[in-house]
Amino acid sequence: MSNIALEVHDLTVAYRRRPVLWNVDFQTTEGRLVGVVGPNGAGKTTLIKAILGLTPLASGHVEIYGQPYAQQRQLIGYVPQRESVDWEFPVTVRDVVLMGTYGRLGWFRRPGAAEKAIADRCLAQVGLTDFAGRQIRQLSGGQQQRAFLARALAQEATIYFMDEPFAGVDAATEAAILELLRSLREAGKTVFVVHHDLQTVREYFDEVLLLNMRLVAYGSVREVFTQQNLQRTYGGRLTLLDQAAEAVSLREPPT
Amino acid sequence: MTMYMIGPSLFAISIAGKVALGAGLLGAAAGVIGSFAVLKRRSLVGDMIAHASLPGVCLAFLIAGSRDSDALAIGALLAGMLGVGCVAVITRWTRTKDDAAVSLVLSVFFGAGVVILTYLQNHGTGGQAGLDSYLFGEIASLQSRDVRRLAIVLGLVLIGVTLAFKELRLATFDEEFARSQGWPTLAIDFAVLGAIALVTVVGLPLCGVVLVAAMLIYPCAAARCWSNKLAVVLVIAAVIGALAASGGVLLASFPAIGGPIGEWSAWLVGSTPPPGPMIVLTGAVLFGLSLCFAPEQGLLAKLIRDANLRHIIGRDHLLRSLYELTEPQLAARPGVTLSQLADDFRGRSAQLRRLLAEIENEKWIERSGDSVRFTSAGLNRATQVVRAHRIWELYLVHYVDIPADHVDGGADDLEHLLPPELVTRLETELATAGRLPPNLKSIHPL
Numbered sequence: 001m002s003n004i005a006l007e008v009h010d011l012t013v014a015y016r017r018r019p020v021l022w023n024v025d026f027q028t029t030e031g032r033l034v035g036v037v038g039p040n041g042a043g044k045t046t047l048i049k050a051i052l053g054l055t056p057l058a059s060g061h062v063e064i065y066g067q068p069y070a071q072q073r074q075l076i077g078y079v080p081q082r083e084s085v086d087w088e089f090p091v092t093v094r095d096v097v098l099m100g101t102y103g104r105l106g107w108f109r110r111p112g113a114a115e116k117a118i119a120d121r122c123l124a125q126v127g128l129t130d131f132a133g134r135q136i137r138q139l140s141g142g143q144q145q146r147a148f149l150a151r152a153l154a155q156e157a158t159i160y161f162m163d164e165p166f167a168g169v170d171a172a173t174e175a176a177i178l179e180l181l182r183s184l185r186e187a188g189k190t191v192f193v194v195h196h197d198l199q200t201v202r203e204y205f206d207e208v209l210l211l212n213m214r215l216v217a218y219g220s221v222r223e224v225f226t227q228q229n230l231q232r233t234y235g236g237r238l239t240l241l242d243q244a245a246e247a248v249s250l251r252e253p254p255t
Numbered sequence: 256m257t258m259y260m261i262g263p264s265l266f267a268i269s270i271a272g273k274v275a276l277g278a279g280l281l282g283a284a285a286g287v288i289g290s291f292a293v294l295k296r297r298s299l300v301g302d303m304i305a306h307a308s309l310p311g312v313c314l315a316f317l318i319a320g321s322r323d324s325d326a327l328a329i330g331a332l333l334a335g336m337l338g339v340g341c342v343a344v345i346t347r348w349t350r351t352k353d354d355a356a357v358s359l360v361l362s363v364f365f366g367a368g369v370v371i372l373t374y375l376q377n378h379g380t381g382g383q384a385g386l387d388s389y390l391f392g393e394i395a396s397l398q399s400r401d402v403r404r405l406a407i408v409l410g411l412v413l414i415g416v417t418l419a420f421k422e423l424r425l426a427t428f429d430e431e432f433a434r435s436q437g438w439p440t441l442a443i444d445f446a447v448l449g450a451i452a453l454v455t456v457v458g459l460p461l462c463g464v465v466l467v468a469a470m471l472i473y474p475c476a477a478a479r480c481w482s483n484k485l486a487v488v489l490v491i492a493a494v495i496g497a498l499a500a501s502g503g504v505l506l507a508s509f510p511a512i513g514g515p516i517g518e519w520s521a522w523l524v525g526s527t528p529p530p531g532p533m534i535v536l537t538g539a540v541l542f543g544l545s546l547c548f549a550p551e552q553g554l555l556a557k558l559i560r561d562a563n564l565r566h567i568i569g570r571d572h573l574l575r576s577l578y579e580l581t582e583p584q585l586a587a588r589p590g591v592t593l594s595q596l597a598d599d600f601r602g603r604s605a606q607l608r609r610l611l612a613e614i615e616n617e618k619w620i621e622r623s624g625d626s627v628r629f630t631s632a633g634l635n636r637a638t639q640v641v642r643a644h645r646i647w648e649l650y651l652v653h654y655v656d657i658p659a660d661h662v663d664g665g666a667d668d669l670e671h672l673l674p675p676e677l678v679t680r681l682e683t684e685l686a687t688a689g690r691l692p693p694n695l696k697s698i699h700p701l
Contacts, residue, residue, distance in 0.1 A: 049431070052434075052435045053434070053435070054431050054434055054435060070437070073435070073436060073437045076435065078432060078435040080429065080431055080432055084429070084431060085428060085429045086294075086296065086428070089294060089427075089428050089485075090294070090479065090482065090483050090484055090485045090487075090488045091424065091428060091483075091484070091485055092483065092484065095424070095484075095485075096428075099424075099425050099428070099429070099432065102421060102422075102425055102433075102436060102438075103436035103437060103438075105421070107419075107422070108418050108419065108421075108422075109421075110420075110421060111421070135483035151432075155436075
């Protein structure tokens with residue numbers, strides 16, 4: 001019997017009383033590469049932020065290896081969307097990667113030789129060793145994405161959440177990320193990847209989570225990534241749910 | 256008679272020194288803590304706190320009945336924090352955006368402050384207490400006790416930032432990642448805001464409600480030109496903040512010191528200019544100098560880099576012209592007349608003369624009368640240039656799908672920056688794809 005790495009139980013998230021995720025419920029076995037797929041506005045980023053406790057839940061709960069997230073932070077690695085930070089910020093690439101070790105260090109302790117060694121190893125893993133001393137604006141988009149990946153690697157996590165790591169990267173970076181994902185899986189890690197490119201889902205992932213405000217389907221790519229399920233995920237907006245959301249936000253009963 | 260003149264002037268100088276010290280302490284503290292607001296794109300927040308503190312100052316005066324600086328500072332702090340709270344409430348509960356809420360609170364609080372100030376002045380006591388000096392600041396506000404207070408504030412800011420440098424850097428750069436690691440970013444945010452409010456409030460009497468926020472902003476904006484490392488940016492911001500503040504109050508106190516500079520500045524800005532504007536203008540000068548003269552990011556450095564690149568491009572063009580004019584009999588290194596060269600080289604004749612002199616100096620060409628020919632070193636050099644140009648052209652045609660007749664212009668920009676290893680790699684790639692024409696294989700440096 002294999003371990004359950006992540007359990008999401010009846011998760012609902014609302015922005016300004018308007019639900020954006022409804023009753024999402026799934027559990028994931030350790031060691032899987034999971035693609036999170038769905039149209040724009042389907043709540044993919046929201047799902048990850050809700051799991052990480054960055055967005056308040058309207059209802060439901062999340063367990064990492066059977067414990068609440070707050071107690072299991074050390075097991076989590078996070079790659080936010082590249083656009084979420086100011087790349088003009090005065091830090092070097094190595095500084096950014098070192099941030100991955102901050103969670104273990106705790107208050108006021110500075111990263112020491114051990115942390116720097118970890119950072120250098122992670123930089124080498126994503127092929128950025130030669131760029132370690134550069135200010136982060138002086139990287140290409142793909143290199144910036146790899147710097148974020150290296151930071152997550154430096155977290156030395158068990159479960160990784162990556163928000164669109166393949167968005168707007170060059171072919172070399174795409175290949176490097178893919179290789180990294182596979183080596184993480186070989187090391188027994190569980191990785192969730194928000195992904196946009198339907199063409200590559202079969203090739204990249206073991207499991208796929210189809211999302212459009214609710215969980216459309218979740219399971220192995222072979223069983224779940226079907227024409228029918230995709231139609232249900234992408235084919236038209238979910239009019240009934242839309243109306244319900246609209247009604248709730250307007251405080252009117254649905255007609 | 257002379258003694259009589261020097262006496263008060265010396266006295267004024269010693270006061271000016273103390274004022275400059277106090278202002279420097281304030282400037283350094285504001286530069287360091289303001290950097291975190293600027294880097295988080297929250298420059299307006301300090302301005303909001305400063306403006307919002309005016310009604311607090313006035314009400315504290317009304318309640319305390321005197322111009323006790325502690326009471327006024329507490330009033331300012333409370334009103335400033337109330338302003339921060341109002342912004343939080345407005346953005347949380349209405350659809351007003353962050354910047355609109357900040358501007359709104361700033362102007363409403365300031366408006367209320369001015370109304371109360373006018374009331375106080377019309378009822379006698381306020382005018383005598385000189386509360387209106389809170390608008391643009393006043394040098395006399397810096398007494399020994401205030402200098403000590405400023406030193407304590409600077410000490411607190413430096414200790415806090417040094418201790419929590421790692422946490423501040425992370426929370427300022429990537430708040431969500433910090434939260435995913437469990438850092439209490441909201442508390443860190445409030446600590447920074449609190450420190451900004453504290454620095455603002457102790458700076459108010461000197462720099463004034465209207466301009467004190469600038470002391471939070473320009474040091475970081477200027478320091479950012481000099482370094483890409485946060486620790487260095489903070490140190491430079493502290494230095495620039497201190498220099499601007501000390502310099503500003505000195506300029507403002509020159510009229511009181513006397514002497515030729517004093518007379519000149521008295522003539523320029525009146526008998527006693529308020530220190531706030533002088534500090535801000537001094538800061539603006541330092542910011543302007545940083546923009547122009549910073550080593551890597553300064554405008555001057557950029558101009559020099561561009562000029563260097565244009566120079567290299569011009570020289571490469573000349574070498575290529577000479578190479579292509581003599582291409583059929585390269586090995587013999589025949590001569591080319593200057594007029595032939597001028598026809599082929601697309602540039603001004605002055606530029607051509609300058610470049611010719613330069614490459615002759617490099618011993619790349621020999622001149623005899625009207626004719627020019629390569630030396631063997633020059634031919635070698637020109638071969639490298641032409642090879643890079645042609646390989647890059649081929650690469651663009653075959654791999655980037657640029658139509659052949661559009662390539663020349665585009666190739667010109669990048670080929671001058673291609674490192675030799677990359678040219679060799681491109682060549683290998685083209686060769687393995689069978690796309691290297693025979694005439695290119697032959698042009699290798701000798």
